[in-house]
Amino acid sequence: MLPNPLLLPARTLTGEGCLLRLPEAVREFGQRGVIVHGRALLGGGRLAQLLAAFPSGAQIRAYRHAGGEPTLDEVESLRGELRRDRPDWVAAVGGGSVLDLAKAAAGLADAPATAADYQSGTPIPTATLPFVAVPTTAGTGSEATVVAVLTDSRRNLKQSIRHPSFMPRVVILDPLLLHDCPRATLAAAGLDALTQAYESLVSRYATPFTRALSELALKGIVESLPPMFDGDRAAAPRLLESSYLAGLALSHARLGVVHGLAHPLGARWHAAHGLVCACCLPAALRFNAAATAGDMARLKQLIGQDFAELIETWLRKFGLTSPFKGTPLRETADIVRETLASGSTAANPRPVTGDDVIALLREIF
Numbered sequence: 001m002l003p004n005p006l007l008l009p010a011r012t013l014t015g016e017g018c019l020l021r022l023p024e025a026v027r028e029f030g031q032r033g034v035i036v037h038g039r040a041l042l043g044g045g046r047l048a049q050l051l052a053a054f055p056s057g058a059q060i061r062a063y064r065h066a067g068g069e070p071t072l073d074e075v076e077s078l079r080g081e082l083r084r085d086r087p088d089w090v091a092a093v094g095g096g097s098v099l100d101l102a103k104a105a106a107g108l109a110d111a112p113a114t115a116a117d118y119q120s121g122t123p124i125p126t127a128t129l130p131f132v133a134v135p136t137t138a139g140t141g142s143e144a145t146v147v148a149v150l151t152d153s154r155r156n157l158k159q160s161i162r163h164p165s166f167m168p169r170v171v172i173l174d175p176l177l178l179h180d181c182p183r184a185t186l187a188a189a190g191l192d193a194l195t196q197a198y199e200s201l202v203s204r205y206a207t208p209f210t211r212a213l214s215e216l217a218l219k220g221i222v223e224s225l226p227p228m229f230d231g232d233r234a235a236a237p238r239l240l241e242s243s244y245l246a247g248l249a250l251s252h253a254r255l256g257v258v259h260g261l262a263h264p265l266g267a268r269w270h271a272a273h274g275l276v277c278a279c280c281l282p283a284a285l286r287f288n289a290a291a292t293a294g295d296m297a298r299l300k301q302l303i304g305q306d307f308a309e310l311i312e313t314w315l316r317k318f319g320l321t322s323p324f325k326g327t328p329l330r331e332t333a334d335i336v337r338e339t340l341a342s343g344s345t346a347a348n349p350r351p352v353t354g355d356d357v358i359a360l361l362r363e364i365f
């Protein structure tokens with residue numbers, strides 16, 4: 001019933017304003033910390049407020065991620081800073097990109113090889129630097145996973161690295177941080193979370209434990225993303241917690257062919273990950289329909305409507321347009337090879353062949 005091993009963050013704090021409990025949460029790790037953040041923490045004087053909440057004597061350095069999905073070069077640059085400064089802990093406050101950047105750099109801080117080597121399969125040693133995750137979007141669920149997705153900009157390759165010791169020690173889910181999230185980001189990130197909840201639900205590695213998490217996440221996202229998109233901030237806690245649950249589910253059950261496709265497509269078309277997932281999802285739902293009939297019937301009961309219809313409705317409601325439709329498909333052989341090599345594709349409930357990937361790509365484009 002349980003995934004083996006079961007890996008959870010040791011502590012998860014929730015509640016409006018709980019970002020300011022970060023100083024108390026890291027006290028046991030030591031006085032010297034690095035806070036990796038993106039734009040979200042600069043709004044409303046949040047960074048200054050957070051820094052002021054630390055006791056005198058604490059030595060905190062803020063490190064700003066310029067934006068965009070994290071590259072190997074950015075991980076190396078942050079690793080260099082961590083080796084020089086030797087902090088007692090690293091906290092990331094931001095969207096999935098900020099979390100993955102900091103998770104990889106903290107996780108590899110004392111590792112001997114390059115991030116590129118680890119991305120290529122060199123075994124990762126156990127990380128010891130405590131890592132704290134504070135998401136400002138409800139999407140990747142990276143705060144609850146042992147995974148970091150990194151882009152090798154030289155090879156145009158987007159691939160995850162993972163290690164059990166990458167699990168954040170502390171997670172802080174502060175719904176106030178979602179309030180400033182732009183609507184387009186809210187929608188794209190929410191569709192990533194929804195895709196992850198669906199793919200972990202039907203994954204061939206799903207267990208009753210992960211299925212329960214996936215179902216909680218699916219129902220939560222279905223009921224909270226539309227109101228949040230329409231400006232009802234009361235939906236923020238549910239959305240944030242649902243994305244966290246989807247992260248926990250995928251960290252143990254893995255994903256499916258949507259994420260297998262999303263990495264090679266995202267690396268080449270440079271579209272937001274959630275948008276890429278959303279655009280691949282309808283074709284994958286059709287591809288998986290026969291293999292997942294039982295799950296989809298239960299899901300329909302759970303959310304009160306057909307999941308495929310809901311996706312089509314949401315794509316229209318959120319005004320999301322495909323970055324692929326009508327553009328010429330290029331580098332097909334490489335995309336097929338990378339999709340088939342992906343651990344996500346291997347977890348898809350229906351086995352995926354090269355011809356299947358080409359058929360899916362034709363639908364997506």
Ligand SMILES: [Fe+2]
Nearest residue numbers: 140192196273
């Ligand atoms: Fe994702």
